[in-house]
Amino acid sequence: MRSYLPILTLPLLQLPGATARVFTVVNTCSYTIWPAIYTDLTVAQNVPQFPTGWESPPSTSTQFTVPDNWKSGRIWGRRNCNFTTNNGPTSCLDGGCNGGLQCDPHSGTGTPPATLAEWTLQSNGSFDFYDVSVVDGFNIPMSIIPSATNCSTASCPNDLNAGCPSQLVGPTNSSGNTVGCKSACEANLDNNPTNSANCCTGSHNTNATCPASGVQYYSYFKTSCPNSYVYAYDESSGTALWTCNSALNSDYRLTFCPPPYGGQAPAPISAVPASLIPTSTGTSSGSRTQSASSSASSSPGFKSSALAPLRFPMAPGALSVLGVVVGWLMVMV
Numbered sequence: 001m002r003s004y005l006p007i008l009t010l011p012l013l014q015l016p017g018a019t020a021r022v023f024t025v026v027n028t029c030s031y032t033i034w035p036a037i038y039t040d041l042t043v044a045q046n047v048p049q050f051p052t053g054w055e056s057p058p059s060t061s062t063q064f065t066v067p068d069n070w071k072s073g074r075i076w077g078r079r080n081c082n083f084t085t086n087n088g089p090t091s092c093l094d095g096g097c098n099g100g101l102q103c104d105p106h107s108g109t110g111t112p113p114a115t116l117a118e119w120t121l122q123s124n125g126s127f128d129f130y131d132v133s134v135v136d137g138f139n140i141p142m143s144i145i146p147s148a149t150n151c152s153t154a155s156c157p158n159d160l161n162a163g164c165p166s167q168l169v170g171p172t173n174s175s176g177n178t179v180g181c182k183s184a185c186e187a188n189l190d191n192n193p194t195n196s197a198n199c200c201t202g203s204h205n206t207n208a209t210c211p212a213s214g215v216q217y218y219s220y221f222k223t224s225c226p227n228s229y230v231y232a233y234d235e236s237s238g239t240a241l242w243t244c245n246s247a248l249n250s251d252y253r254l255t256f257c258p259p260p261y262g263g264q265a266p267a268p269i270s271a272v273p274a275s276l277i278p279t280s281t282g283t284s285s286g287s288r289t290q291s292a293s294s295s296a297s298s299s300p301g302f303k304s305s306a307l308a309p310l311r312f313p314m315a316p317g318a319l320s321v322l323g324v325v326v327g328w329l330m331v332m333v
């Protein structure tokens with residue numbers, strides 16, 4: 001019995017003429033996270049039917065619909081947030097965005113290190129592209145499981161904070177535990193961000209001149225998370241970027257802190273505890289469906305002038321790679 005059964009029984013899918021995909025975001029971590037959504041509006045204007053940020057306590061799940069042509073979108077988790085007096089990128093220990101609880105639709109990309117789930121649905125007209133990226137570092141394990149049976153799990157299911165190389169550690173929480181593990185690029189290990197083998201910039205800005213072997217600590221990330229996108233040109237690994245035939249109209253389940261596993265095999269789809277199965281009557285910590293207009297219009301407290309610029313915009317690597325791939329495919333078409 002597949003865990004998608006509960007989703008398929010939801011009235012949501014029975015709406016006549018619905019073309020949207022159902023996204024389910026599950027927090028099985030032992031701690032509260034504040035998931036966030038960002039859509040690169042310069043690529044396409046289609047946005048999920050949901051606010052760009054919310055609070056997700058342990059063992060809760062949230063469900064919303066996403067246009068079946070959502071492009072260049074990402075969801076990530078923020079840790080240790082407090083928006084009481086701070087609506088900026090430092091409102092969370094990691095992953096914080098401009099805007100506060102709800103990330104600004106234009107500039108709310110978030111602060112690394114953060115594990116990213118990325119989608120471009122109907123990328124070249126006929127395939128959904130998706131990946132779990134640690135290009136901008138790692139903060140929370142996650143997996144993306146498509147409902148379409150033939151489509152693969154993308155994941156970084158293991159906790160990379162625990163063994164994080166000392167050069168990459170940070171931030172740490174007030175107990176001194178590591179809650180983020182930077183990429184070598186983000187940690188600026190080669191001390192030359194504009195011409196870096198870790199960042200694939202400058203003379204290293206092509207597939208050929210930026211091999212995985214030149215990226216420091218590549219194997220630390222790729223060994224523990226073989227099905228994740230580890231650096232800007234990781235696509236050649238064959239296990240970084242995943243595709244799913246758009247005609248299957250796959251729904252997607254994003255799980256924070258999924259069951260860990262070590263090898264190449266997809267994580268077993270474990271039974272979802274009843275407490276995690278969204279119901280149509282869920283409230284703040286359960287399933288919610290809100291209109292796009294409510295999400296797009298509200299960004300409490302956002303003041304762009306008051307914010308320090310982010311040194312690294314979130315995921316320049318992974319998203320631009322996705323963009324390049326999509327652009328390239330479009331040229332090919």
Ligand SMILES: *[C@@H]1O[C@H](CO)[C@@H](O)[C@H](O)[C@H]1NC(C)=O
Binds near residue numbers: 082083084085
């Ligand atoms: C959040 O920040 C406010 C203002 O700094 C502080 O008073 C409050 O205790 C904080 N809440 C938590 C849960 O840390």
Ligand SMILES: *[C@@H]1O[C@H](CO)[C@@H](O)[C@H](O)[C@H]1NC(C)=O
Binds near residue numbers: 127332
């Ligand atoms: C779209 O991408 C998929 C996956 O890479 C590929 O198999 C397919 O041929 C592409 N379709 C077109 C029209 O380019």
Ligand SMILES: *[C@@H]1O[C@H](CO)[C@@H](O)[C@H](O)[C@H]1NC(C)=O
Binds near residue numbers: 149150248
């Ligand atoms: C899944 O893959 C199998 C084997 O390639 C194929 O026979 C089947 O039609 C596919 N199912 C879907 C839903 O695409």
Ligand SMILES: *[C@@H]1O[C@H](CO)[C@@H](O)[C@H](O)[C@H]1NC(C)=O
Binds near residue numbers: 173174175179
């Ligand atoms: C710090 O992180 C560790 C590991 O996630 C957690 O067990 C601990 O409760 C956290 N401490 C605080 C003060 O949040």
Ligand SMILES: *[C@@H]1O[C@H](CO)[C@@H](O)[C@H](O)[C@H]1NC(C)=O
Binds near residue numbers: 207208
């Ligand atoms: C990138 O380089 C790798 C290794 O040299 C190669 O296997 C792969 O085909 C290349 N990909 C592209 C898109 O050129």
